[in-house]
Amino acid sequence: MDILQILLSESFWAASLRIATPLIFGVLGALLCEKSGVLNLGIEGIFAAGAMCGWMAVWLGAGLWGGVLVAALAGAFFGLIHGILTVPLGLSQHVSGLGVTLFATSLSYFTYRTALPTVTSPPRIEPFRALDIPILSDIPFLGPVVFQQTAMTMLALAMVLLVWYVLNRTALGVALQAVGDNPDSVDAQGLSVYGLRIGAVMAGSALMALGGAFLTMSAFDAFFFGMVNGRGWICIALVIFASWRPGKALLGALLFGAFDALQVRLQTEVGAMVPGQVFLMAPYVLSIIALVLAARRAEYPRALLTPWFKGQR
Amino acid sequence: GTVKVAAIYTLPVEQQWISRIHLALNAAKDRGEIDYVFSENVANTDYERVMREYAEQGVQLVVGEVFGLERAARKVAADYPETGFLMGSSFGPVAPNFSVFDNWIHEPSYLSGMVAGASTESNVIGMVGGYAIPEVNRLMNAFMEGARATNPEVKFLVNFIDSWYDPPKAKESAFAMMDAGADIMFAERFGVADAAVERGVKAVGNVIDTSADYPNTILTSALWHMEPTIDRAIAAVAGGTFEAADYGQYSFMGYGGGSLVVDESLVSAEVLAEVEKTEESIMEGMFRVNVNDDRPVSDK
Amino acid sequence: MRIEPRNAPSRLMTLGVPVLSAVIALALAAIPLALAGADITVAYGEMVKGVFGSMFAFSEMLTRATPLMFTGLAAALAFRAKLWNIGAEGQLYLGAMAAVAIGAGAVDIPGIFLIPLIIILGAAAGAAGMAVPALLKTRFGADEVVTTLLLNFIILIFVQMMLEGALKDPMGLGWPQSAPILDQGMLPQLMPRMRMHSGLILALVLAGVAQFMLARSVWGFRLRAVGENAAAARHAGIGVNRSLFGVAILSGGLAGLAGVSEVAGLKGYLTADLSPGFGYTGIVVAMLAGLSPVGVVISALFIASVFVGADSMSRAMGVSSYLADLVVAMSLLCVLVGGFVARYRITRSKPAARAA
Amino acid sequence: MTQPKILSLNALSKRFGSVVANDSVSLELHRGEVLALLGENGAGKTTLMNMLFGHYMPDGGSIDVAAPSGDMQPLPLGHPQAALSAGIGMVHQHFTLAENLSALDNITLGSEPLFSLRRDRAGARAKVQGIMTRTGLTAPLDTPVGKLSVGERQRVEILKALYRDARILVLDEPTAVLTPQEADTLFENIGAMTRDGLSVIFISHKLREVLAFSHRIAVLRHGVKVGEIATSDADQRVIARMMVGEDTPTPTRAAMKPGAPVLALSGLGLRSHAARDSLTDVNLTVHAHEILGIAGVSGNGQSALAAVISGLRRPDSGSIQVDGVEILNPDPKVMIKAGVGRIPEDRHHDGIVGAMSVAENMIIERLDDPLVQTNGLLNRHAIAANAKTLSQSYDVRGPGPDAPARLLSGGNIQKLILARVFEQNARLILANQPIRGLDMGAAAEVSRRLLEARAAGAGVLLISEDLDEILGLADRIMVIHDGQLTEISSRNREDIGLKMAGEHT
Numbered sequence A: 001m002d003i004l005q006i007l008l009s010e011s012f013w014a015a016s017l018r019i020a021t022p023l024i025f026g027v028l029g030a031l032l033c034e035k036s037g038v039l040n041l042g043i044e045g046i047f048a049a050g051a052m053c054g055w056m057a058v059w060l061g062a063g064l065w066g067g068v069l070v071a072a073l074a075g076a077f078f079g080l081i082h083g084i085l086t087v088p089l090g091l092s093q094h095v096s097g098l099g100v101t102l103f104a105t106s107l108s109y110f111t112y113r114t115a116l117p118t119v120t121s122p123p124r125i126e127p128f129r130a131l132d133i134p135i136l137s138d139i140p141f142l143g144p145v146v147f148q149q150t151a152m153t154m155l156a157l158a159m160v161l162l163v164w165y166v167l168n169r170t171a172l173g174v175a176l177q178a179v180g181d182n183p184d185s186v187d188a189q190g191l192s193v194y195g196l197r198i199g200a201v202m203a204g205s206a207l208m209a210l211g212g213a214f215l216t217m218s219a220f221d222a223f224f225f226g227m228v229n230g231r232g233w234i235c236i237a238l239v240i241f242a243s244w245r246p247g248k249a250l251l252g253a254l255l256f257g258a259f260d261a262l263q264v265r266l267q268t269e270v271g272a273m274v275p276g277q278v279f280l281m282a283p284y285v286l287s288i289i290a291l292v293l294a295a296r297r298a299e300y301p302r303a304l305l306t307p308w309f310k311g312q313r
Numbered sequence B: 001g002t003v004k005v006a007a008i009y010t011l012p013v014e015q016q017w018i019s020r021i022h023l024a025l026n027a028a029k030d031r032g033e034i035d036y037v038f039s040e041n042v043a044n045t046d047y048e049r050v051m052r053e054y055a056e057q058g059v060q061l062v063v064g065e066v067f068g069l070e071r072a073a074r075k076v077a078a079d080y081p082e083t084g085f086l087m088g089s090s091f092g093p094v095a096p097n098f099s100v101f102d103n104w105i106h107e108p109s110y111l112s113g114m115v116a117g118a119s120t121e122s123n124v125i126g127m128v129g130g131y132a133i134p135e136v137n138r139l140m141n142a143f144m145e146g147a148r149a150t151n152p153e154v155k156f157l158v159n160f161i162d163s164w165y166d167p168p169k170a171k172e173s174a175f176a177m178m179d180a181g182a183d184i185m186f187a188e189r190f191g192v193a194d195a196a197v198e199r200g201v202k203a204v205g206n207v208i209d210t211s212a213d214y215p216n217t218i219l220t221s222a223l224w225h226m227e228p229t230i231d232r233a234i235a236a237v238a239g240g241t242f243e244a245a246d247y248g249q250y251s252f253m254g255y256g257g258g259s260l261v262v263d264e265s266l267v268s269a270e271v272l273a274e275v276e277k278t279e280e281s282i283m284e285g286m287f288r289v290n291v292n293d294d295r296p297v298s299d300k
Numbered sequence C: 001m002r003i004e005p006r007n008a009p010s011r012l013m014t015l016g017v018p019v020l021s022a023v024i025a026l027a028l029a030a031i032p033l034a035l036a037g038a039d040i041t042v043a044y045g046e047m048v049k050g051v052f053g054s055m056f057a058f059s060e061m062l063t064r065a066t067p068l069m070f071t072g073l074a075a076a077l078a079f080r081a082k083l084w085n086i087g088a089e090g091q092l093y094l095g096a097m098a099a100v101a102i103g104a105g106a107v108d109i110p111g112i113f114l115i116p117l118i119i120i121l122g123a124a125a126g127a128a129g130m131a132v133p134a135l136l137k138t139r140f141g142a143d144e145v146v147t148t149l150l151l152n153f154i155i156l157i158f159v160q161m162m163l164e165g166a167l168k169d170p171m172g173l174g175w176p177q178s179a180p181i182l183d184q185g186m187l188p189q190l191m192p193r194m195r196m197h198s199g200l201i202l203a204l205v206l207a208g209v210a211q212f213m214l215a216r217s218v219w220g221f222r223l224r225a226v227g228e229n230a231a232a233a234r235h236a237g238i239g240v241n242r243s244l245f246g247v248a249i250l251s252g253g254l255a256g257l258a259g260v261s262e263v264a265g266l267k268g269y270l271t272a273d274l275s276p277g278f279g280y281t282g283i284v285v286a287m288l289a290g291l292s293p294v295g296v297v298i299s300a301l302f303i304a305s306v307f308v309g310a311d312s313m314s315r316a317m318g319v320s321s322y323l324a325d326l327v328v329a330m331s332l333l334c335v336l337v338g339g340f341v342a343r344y345r346i347t348r349s350k351p352a353a354r355a356a
Numbered sequence D: 001m002t003q004p005k006i007l008s009l010n011a012l013s014k015r016f017g018s019v020v021a022n023d024s025v026s027l028e029l030h031r032g033e034v035l036a037l038l039g040e041n042g043a044g045k046t047t048l049m050n051m052l053f054g055h056y057m058p059d060g061g062s063i064d065v066a067a068p069s070g071d072m073q074p075l076p077l078g079h080p081q082a083a084l085s086a087g088i089g090m091v092h093q094h095f096t097l098a099e100n101l102s103a104l105d106n107i108t109l110g111s112e113p114l115f116s117l118r119r120d121r122a123g124a125r126a127k128v129q130g131i132m133t134r135t136g137l138t139a140p141l142d143t144p145v146g147k148l149s150v151g152e153r154q155r156v157e158i159l160k161a162l163y164r165d166a167r168i169l170v171l172d173e174p175t176a177v178l179t180p181q182e183a184d185t186l187f188e189n190i191g192a193m194t195r196d197g198l199s200v201i202f203i204s205h206k207l208r209e210v211l212a213f214s215h216r217i218a219v220l221r222h223g224v225k226v227g228e229i230a231t232s233d234a235d236q237r238v239i240a241r242m243m244v245g246e247d248t249p250t251p252t253r254a255a256m257k258p259g260a261p262v263l264a265l266s267g268l269g270l271r272s273h274a275a276r277d278s279l280t281d282v283n284l285t286v287h288a289h290e291i292l293g294i295a296g297v298s299g300n301g302q303s304a305l306a307a308v309i310s311g312l313r314r315p316d317s318g319s320i321q322v323d324g325v326e327i328l329n330p331d332p333k334v335m336i337k338a339g340v341g342r343i344p345e346d347r348h349h350d351g352i353v354g355a356m357s358v359a360e361n362m363i364i365e366r367l368d369d370p371l372v373q374t375n376g377l378l379n380r381h382a383i384a385a386n387a388k389t390l391s392q393s394y395d396v397r398g399p400g401p402d403a404p405a406r407l408l409s410g411g412n413i414q415k416l417i418l419a420r421v422f423e424q425n426a427r428l429i430l431a432n433q434p435i436r437g438l439d440m441g442a443a444a445e446v447s448r449r450l451l452e453a454r455a456a457g458a459g460v461l462l463i464s465e466d467l468d469e470i471l472g473l474a475d476r477i478m479v480i481h482d483g484q485l486t487e488i489s490s491r492n493r494e495d496i497g498l499k500m501a502g503e504h505t
C-alpha cells in the first residue's frame, strides 16, 4: 500500500478521527481554560481521572452516559482545585497544574487499586459502540469516516460547535474572552473575574476528563494504569497551534490523529528500514515545528498566566 | 508453617506477564501455603530498596523481575543469604540463594504459529507488540517460525507501540494491519483482540487465555503457567532446600509451564492433528523450537 | 474579604508555615489510609520508620533525594529567570546517555580522569538539550513550556532507539539497555553496603555554589534582575536573552547531572526507565524551596522522605503503593497553599454599620 | 441647588496597609450636576470613586443612591454589579477594555444574561447607535478595540457607561489622553446630557476644564476632603491653595546659551504594526545646556522615540549621534556607555526591579564598574556605601537601602532613578514623563535636578503630555503627532494644542 492509497482510504480517515477524539476534547478543554487566562497543566492527570472515574461509574452500573457525566464531574472537581489555587489565590499556574496532574493521577490509581485489589485481568464494561446513523452513514466517504463512529466522537464534534458557539455567539463567551484579555474589563462591568475564570477552568477540565473517558469507554473498555500516555500534554501544544480557536483546534487534533494513523500504517511498511521510534517521535517533532511556525502569529490571550486580585492594582 | 513470600513487580499486576506470577502466588496463598504480599509498579530506582525492605522484614522468598537491575539484585541477594530470591532474569543463578526464571513459552508460541499459518486466508498476519525486548521477541519469532512451517507463503506485519499500557493505541495499530490485509492478529497487547472482534477477524493469544472475553475470535493461545515454577520454589523454601537454580525450564511445556489451547470450533481437524503431532515431539524432546531474541520485522 | 500581600513575611512565617503545611498534608493522608482500611497511628509509625528506622532506610532516602536535588536545582535556577524549563526529565536522560556513551568503555582511562569526563559530558549533553528550547524561545518566541515538555517525549523515544541501536549492550542478552559504565568510572560509594553515592556530595556542593553565586555574583545579579523584571533589566543594559540562554545551559546541565548521578552513581547502565519522573518532581522540589538552591536540598529531602516513608508504609500496611505518590501530591498542594498564606493575608473588611 | 439629591457618600474611609487613602470623606451630588473632584496625585480621588463603584470595599462609611422613585436607598458596598444597577457608570482612569473584542462587545459586556444562548446584537447595536447620535460620541463598533485610537477608546469607555443607562457618570481623568479640542467636545457633549438629567462626577488635574465645565468643586488632600466650593466662586489660585495647602515655589529657569549638540537624530524611521508605535523621518537635535520638550497626546510615538533613544528598539532607518559619535548598534548598554541617562516613562515597569533592594537598583546600570564588582563578585560594602550616599544626597526615603525597591513610594522610586542617572554624569538625559504621578514637592525636586543637569552642561530631552510642564522647563518645544515631529516656535497653548491634534495650520 503506498501512501496515496492510504490517504485515500476511508478507514484511514476514520482512524484519524478516532485517534483525534480524545485530543479534541482535551484541546477544547485547554482552550477554554487558557481563553480565560489560566494555563492548566493538570490536563494529563485529569485525563487519567476521567478515564478511571467514567469507567468505574459504568462498571458500578451507572450506564454509559452516567459514566460520561461522572467523568465530567471528576474533571470539574480537579478543575475547581486548580481554579482555586490559581485564580483567587493567584499561585503559579505551572506548579499548581503539575501538582493537580500528580494528585489526580495518584488519586485515580489509588482509588482503582483500592477498589479492585486483586484483579489480574482488568474488568471490562460494555463500551460505546460505533453508530450506524440511518441516512448519514450511507453518504459516500463521509458516512464511514464521520457517521460510523461512536457517540463520544459525535459528542466531541458537537463540542467543537458548542464551544465555538458559546465563545463567539453568547454573552458568556464574550465575557470569557474578555477576562482572558483584560480582567479589569469584566470587573468594571460588574462581572466576577473569579467566577468566570474558575468556571472556565472547571468546564475546560470537565472536557479534558471526557477525553480520558473516551479512552476507557469508547476506544477501549477497561482502565489501565498509564494508558493516558502523554495525550494530555499533546493538547497543551495543540492549543497554541490552534491559536485558541475551536475550529483550528479540531483541525490540529485531526492532523495529529492523521499523522498517528499514518505512522502505524507506515511503520509496518518500512519498519525494517527505519527504526520504529522515528515514527513515534515524529508527531512530537512536528508539534514543535508547528509551534515554532505558529508562535510568531499566535495571539496569546493577553492575561494568560497573570493572576488578578480584586481591589488591587 | 506458611512460607512468607513477597513479590515485587515493576508494572501493575494487570500486565499479562506479571499477572501469571501473581496468579500462581495467589493460588498458593489460597491453598494456605504462603503469606503473600506484593508491591506493584515499583520503579527500577526503588526496586533495590524494596528488595531490601522485604528481606529485612524476614520474608523468606522474594519473587520478581530484575531485567533492569541484574547486577544490583544479585548484590542484594548476597547481602541476605537467609532469604530466597526467585527472579525473572536474563542471566544465570548465583549461589547460594539467587534463582532465576523467565517465560520460556516459545514452544506453545511455535504451535500457535502453526495454527495461525494454516488458518490465514490472506496470508497476512499482523503482530502488535509493546516493546521489542527479548521476552517478547522470542515469542514472536517462535510464532512466526511456526506459521511459516505450516504456510511458507505467510507474510507478517510487525509493529511496536512502545508502551505496555495503551490499549487504544494497540487497537489502532491492529486496525491499520487489518486495513493492510491481515486476517489474523497476534495479540501480544491488550486491545489487539478487541480490534479483531470488531472487524470479525481472528486473533492469537499470548501468555494469558482471553478466549472467554472474545468469543469466536481467539483461534489459539500460547499460555504461560507459573505454578510449576512457583510451587517448586515454595516447596524448596518450606523444606529448607532452596538454592540457586535456573527455574527457566519449568516454563517449558514438558513441565507444564507452557501450554497451548486451541478453539476447536475454529480450527480444522487436519491442522489440529498436525499441531498435536508437533506438540508430542516437543514433549518427547524430539523437536526443539529455536530461541531467537532479535527484534522481528515486517516482511516486505 | 480581600487578599493583601504581607509587607515583610516574618521569619517564623517563612519557616513555620511550610512545616505546618507539610504536617497538614500528612494529616490529610489519613483519609485515603482510612478508606483503604489501615490503622492510622500504626501507619504513621511505619512511615517514620521507613525513613529513620535504620541507617539503611535513611541512606535510601538520601539516595532518592540525590537526583531530586539536581533536577530541583535545574528548575530553581531556570525559574528564577522565569525560564519555564519543564524538560528536566529529558535532559536527565541526555546526561545519562552521554555518561554511558563515554563511560561504558569508549575510553579506558583511570578514574580520576574518567569520572570528571563523564560528569562534564553528561552536563554538556543536558545543557545541549535545554539550549534547543532556549534558542527556539529567544529566536522564534516559541513557548518553552511546550517545547521542553514535548522534548521530553522525543528524547525518551530517542533513548529507546539508542538502547536498541548504537548504545545497546552486546552482552545484554538482547535487552534494550546500555553496557555498564567501567568500574573506575563509577562515582564512589559513601558507605559500604549502602547505595548512597558521591553524587549526593556533588549535589550539595553545587547547591552551595549556586546559592553563593545567586546572591553574590554579578551573574546572579543579572539572573535575578531578568527573572524579577525583564523589562527593567533590559532597560538597564542587561542582556536578557544572553542571561536566559546562560541559565538555560546551566539548568540543562544540572538536569544532565541528575542522569549522570543515577547511572554512574547508582545503576551502572542506562535503561529507558531510569527515571520515575525525577525531572517533573524536580519542579515540585524547586517550587517548595521557593527557588532557593539551599532550600532545594531541604525540600528534596522532604519529598524523598515523604515518598520513601509512604512507600514503605504502604508495604507495611498492605495498602496500594500508589499511596506514596498521593501523599507527595497532597503535600505539594498543601505546601503551595501554605506558601500563599505566608506571603499574603486575607483580611475581612467589616463595613461599618450602615446608616439607616 | 434646586435639583433633588441623587447620591450621597457618607464618611467613607479606606486604608491600604499604612496608607490612609480616604479618611471619612462625605460628598453629595444632585441631579443634573457636574461635580469636579480635585486633588494632587495620591490624594485619594480614584480610591473614593472605586468605593462608589464597588471595586473597593470601604473600611467604613456608607453610600446612598436615589432610586428612580427619588427615595435615597443604601447601596450594597463592594459590588460593581450593584452600582451598575443603581445607575452608576464609571469611566476608569485606565482603560478597562478587552482589546480582542469589538467596541460593541465591550459595551454590552455584562449587560446581558450570561447563560442565554442568544444575544440581541441588533437591539444592542441600535441602542448604542442611538446614544452615539444623541451624544455625538462616536466610535467604530466592529473593530477590535486593540486597533482603536486612544480617543476612540475613551469614547467607548463612556459609551459603556451610558449604555447601562447611567444616571450618575463618574469620569476619572477622562481627558488625560485627549487633545484640548477633543476634551472640549467631550465636555460639551456631557453638558448636553446633564441637561437631560445626567449627573456627573469628574476628576481632572486640568484646572481650565474644571473651571469651564463643572458646577461645583470638591478638593481632597491626603485622603481628607478639605473643601467644597461653587465653581462660580473659584479661580485657579483658590483651587491650587486648597489642593496643596500652601503656595509652592515653581523652579526658575535661567537663560542659557546652548552648547554643542549632544544628541542628533536624523531621518529616523521605525516601523511597527501598531501605528502609535511608529516613527517617520524624525529629525531633532539636543544641545548641551538645553532642554528640548516634546509635547503630544499620548500614543503618538513618544514611547517609540524613547525606546529608540534608550536603545531598546533599533530604528529601521536614519542615524543616531550621541555627543557627535554615531551609534551603530544601539542597545541599552551601548547607550548608557555613550552617556545617555534614561528616566523611563513607567518607572515601576522599566525603572526598577521591584523585588531587588534599593541598593541593588542603584547600581544596576553599572555592573561592569570595578567599584561594583571584582572578578565577577559583587563588592557588597561598596554597594552599600554607594546606596547610603545616594539615598542621602537624593533624599530617597523609605524602609532603607536593603529593602525591596517596590516598597518605595512613587516619588521615592523616581528619586532613586534620578540618583542612578545623575551619578553617571550623563551627556544626554532622556526624561520621559518624569513628573507624572508625583506630588508637588517631588515634582519640584525633579525639575530642579533637570535644570541643574542642564546648567552643568547636559542636554535634556523632556517628553511630556503635560503642556504646563513643557512650558515651564523647555528651552525649545517640538510636537509629536502620528510619529512625526514638528518644531514649534510659539508658546501659545492654543497653537500647540492644534499641532498636537495634527492640524497643519
Ligand SMILES: Nc1ncnc2c1ncn2[C@@H]1O[C@H](COP(=O)(O)OP(=O)(O)OP(=O)(O)O)[C@@H](O)[C@H]1O
Pocket: A311, A312, A313, D016, D019, D020, D021, D039, D040, D041, D042, D043, D044, D045, D046, D047, D048, D093, D437
Ligand atoms: N489598590 C491599592 N493598593 C495599595 N495602595 C493603594 C491602592 N489604591 C490606591 N492606593 C494608595 O492610596 C492613595 C490614594 O490613591 P488614589 O489612586 O486614590 O489617588 P488619586 O487621587 O486618584 O491620584 P491620581 O491623581 O494619581 O490618580 C495613594 O497613596 C495610593 O498609593
Ligand SMILES: Nc1ncnc2c1ncn2[C@@H]1O[C@H](COP(=O)(O)OP(=O)(O)OP(=O)(O)O)[C@@H](O)[C@H]1O
Pocket: C007, D017, D018, D019, D041, D042, D398, D399, D406, D407, D408, D409, D410, D411, D412, D437, D438, D439, D442
Ligand atoms: N505595596 C506596598 N507595599 C508596602 N508598602 C507600600 C506599598 N505601597 C506603598 N507603600 C508604602 O506606603 C507609603 C505611601 O506610598 P504611596 O505610593 O502611596 O506614596 P505617595 O503618597 O504616592 O508618595 P509619593 O508622592 O512619593 O509618590 C510609602 O512610604 C510606601 O513605603
Ligand SMILES: [Mg+2]
Pocket: D045, D046, D047, D093, D172
Ligand atoms: Mg487617580
Ligand SMILES: [Mg+2]
Pocket: D041, D042, D409, D410, D411, D437, D438
Ligand atoms: Mg504616589
